[in-house]
Amino acid sequence: EADIYQTPRYLVIGTGKKITLECSQTMGHDKMYWYQQDPGMELHLIHYSYGVNSTEKGDLSSESTVSRIRTEHFPLTLESARPSHTSQYLCASSEKGYGNQPQHFGDGTRLSIL
Amino acid sequence: QQQVKQSPQSLIVQKGGIPIINCAYENTAFDYFPWYQQFPGKGPALLIAIRPDVSEKKEGRFTISFNKSAKQFSLHIMDSQPGDSATYFCAARTTGNQFYFGTGTSLTVIP
Numbered sequence: 001e002a003d004i005y006q007t008p009r010y011l012v013i014g015t016g017k018k019i020t021l022e023c024s025q026t027m028g029h030d031k032m033y034w035y036q037q038d039p040g041m042e043l044h045l046i047h048y049s050y051g052v053n054s055t056e057k058g059d060l061s062s063e064s065t066v067s068r069i070r071t072e073h074f075p076l077t078l079e080s081a082r083p084s085h086t087s088q089y090l091c092a093s094s095e096k097g098y099g100n101q102p103q104h105f106g107d108g109t110r111l112s113i114l
Numbered sequence: 115q116q117q118v119k120q121s122p123q124s125l126i127v128q129k130g131g132i133p134i135i136n137c138a139y140e141n142t143a144f145d146y147f148p149w150y151q152q153f154p155g156k157g158p159a160l161l162i163a164i165r166p167d168v169s170e171k172k173e174g175r176f177t178i179s180f181n182k183s184a185k186q187f188s189l190h191i192m193d194s195q196p197g198d199s200a201t202y203f204c205a206a207r208t209t210g211n212q213f214y215f216g217t218g219t220s221l222t223v224i225p
Contacts, residue, residue, distance in 0.1 A: 004157075031211065040123065042116065043158075043203070043215040050211075058212075090157055094211075102148050103213060105157030 003027055006091050006106035014114050019078040021109045023091030030096040032074040033103065036060060037088040049074055050096075081113045117141060118206050120216025127194055128224050135189045135219045137204035142185075144206040144214075149178065149189050152201045152218075161202070162189070194223045 003026040013019060025032065030051045035043040035058075045058030049068040063085070064078050074093075078085055088110050092103040119138045127133045137147075146165055150158035164171045164178045164187065171178045175192040191198055204216040 006157075033213075035215075040217060042118070042120075042217045045212065048212070092157075102160040102163060105150075105159065107155065107157045 004091060004093055004104050004106040006089075006109050008109060009107065010110045010112075012112045012114065013081060015080075015082055017081050019081050019111070021076045021089055021091075021111070023074045023076070023106060024072050025074075025091075025093045025104070026072060027093060027095075027104070028071060029093035029104075030071070031094045032068065033092040033094075034058075034064075034066060034074070034076050035090040035092065036062070037090050037108070043090065047076065081111075083113045085111060086113050087111060116217075117214035118204060118216045120204050120219060122219060123217065124220040124222075126222045126224065129195060131194050131223070133191050133194055133198075133221055133223075135202055135204070135221075136186065137188065137206075137216050138184075138186045139206050139214075140185060141206070141208065141214075143208045143210075145209050146207040147178070147180065147187050148205050148207070148213075149176075150203045150205065150215075152203065158203055191221075194221075196223045196225050199223050 007022045032049045034047040044060035046062040047066040049055045088108045090108045091106045094103045095101040148163035149161045151161045152158040162173045162176045177190040180187045201218045
């Protein structure tokens with residue numbers, strides 16, 4: 001079983017608050033990803049990182065930001081939460097290379113903005 | 115634009131049946147095709163994966179069939195069990211190591 005952890009699991013918070021979703025992995029994976037998951041929709045990539053100090057935006061436009069100061073840690077921050085940010089956020093990681101390296105997912109953070 | 119199209123959206127089968135979930139893609143740069151299984155409250159977990167130079171791969175009761183010329187691949191679950199009830203996602207990876215996911219299929223296996 002993959003060792004990738006997300007906290008909090010659930011968060012209900014008011015509009016305008018600053019939020020940080022935590023993601024940590026103990027596998028030493030270079031690549032990490034954040035996805036947004038809504039019911040009946042595909043997972044949308046919002047940010048990814050190929051290593052320390054490397055971050056890129058994904059296909060889905062997002063008002064969030066990420067940082068990658070340590071290999072194992074990839075937090076996502078919303079400076080001012082809005083109801084449109086309500087969703088499930090999934091963090092994933094994968095090994096370096098272009099072989100059969102799947103992504104390993106955390107159990108997600110379900111975020112509700114009131 | 116959706117890169118990977120998945121069907122059906124939901125599927126109900128009797129125990130012992132063989133549910134089949136289909137996915138199609140257009141981008142010939144995809145080089146790796148994993149399937150994920152997701153239970154409520156959990157993240158997706160890798161189930162089985164295939165590369166486009168192989169037409170079929172089996173792992174236990176799960177089989178991927180891959181048709182490169184048609185740009186289609188499918189998941190078959192043999193002798194399905196109630197414990198297989200979950201949401202299944204197909205995915206495709208580009209040579210640039212970006213993953214694109216289908217919209218998911220909710221499978222219910224009735225005892």
